[in-house]
Amino acid sequence: MRVLVVQNYDNTGLGQVGAALAEAGADLDLRRPYQGEALPEDAAQHDAMVVLGGGQNALADDDYPYFPALLELTRDFAGKDRAVLGICLGSQLVARAFGGENRIGAANEFGWCGVSLTPDAKVDPVLETLPENFPIFQWHDDTFALPENAVRLAGNDVAENQAFRIGRAVYGFQFHFEADQPMVRDWSAAFAPLIAARNPDWAGKLDGEMASNGPQADAAGLAIARAWVATI
Structure with missing residues (x-):
């Protein structure tokens, strides 16, 4: 299993x-295109792709x-039925890739916030075992x-x-389910001035x-991660 990771x-x-x-036992291929590293031309050499978050917005093509x-x-990954996972900015880019409208500055959330699953999530292979409501870490301004062809799986009052x-195994998650307690603590130190300016x-x-x-957020996040990996 070879997985492309786009940081x-x-x-x-x-x-x-x-x-x-x-x-x-996945083999990871990490690319940092914001540092000038090249992306693959297509999905042929990978079984799945993860697109991570970032402080930029999903329309920032000039930068x-x-x-x-x-x-x-x-x-291309979707067309070849390869699994895709977009998190935060990654989810916004996945939405854009399939014609969704990016709404910049329309949904500010930070910290652990509650999300609620939709009825469709209860029969979704990645989310079906999750509780209907759970806290999860958020850090975004955009939504x-x-x-048109997407199935809505979760929302809250800030970001519907x-x-x-999309399809079998292309997923976008606005919330940071990958961010367990150690990662949140690391972010709180690494981005302390940025966080303090607004929070x-x-x-x-x-x-x-x-x-x-x-604890509840970590359990939900790991369950989501494992279930998505099972779609590869």
């Missing part, structure tokens, strides 16, 4: 998705000129309208479209929020 920003990583891929090629690559599926009380709240929400 779009410094200090991002696979987190619980990486744990699930390691359990499955990230590889975005159009990434959109085409996403469509999107679903492509928190998770969706000045976060450092003081972190331990309490982690104790209240971390």
Whole structure:
């Protein structure tokens, strides 16, 4: 199993998705196109693709000129029935790839927030075992309208479209289910000035929020990661 991992920003990583891929014995091919590394021309050499998050928005082609090629690559993976996973920015790019409207600055969320599954999620192979409501880590300003052929799987009051599926195994998750408690703590240190500028009380709240929400969020996130890997 060879999995392409597209990293779009410094200090991002696979987190619980990486744990699930390691359990499955996956061979990872990490590309950092924002640092000038080339993307594959097509999906022929990979069984699946993960597109990670980042601080940029999904329409920032001028600053990230590889975005159009990434959109085409996403469509090629889908056309070859290869599994795709987009997380946060990755989900916004997957939505864009299939004609969804990106809505910049329309949905600000940070920290552990609740999401609710839709009825379609209860028969979805990746989400069917999850509770109807659970907390999960969020960090985004943007959202999107679903492509016409997408199945809506989760939402909340801030972002109606928190998770969706296209076809058999192309998934977009607005929330950071890959971010377990150690990753959130690492992000809170690595991005401390950025977080403090908009959430000045976060450092003081972190331990309490982690104790209240971390275990349930981690369990949900690992279940999602393992179930997605099983679609490959």
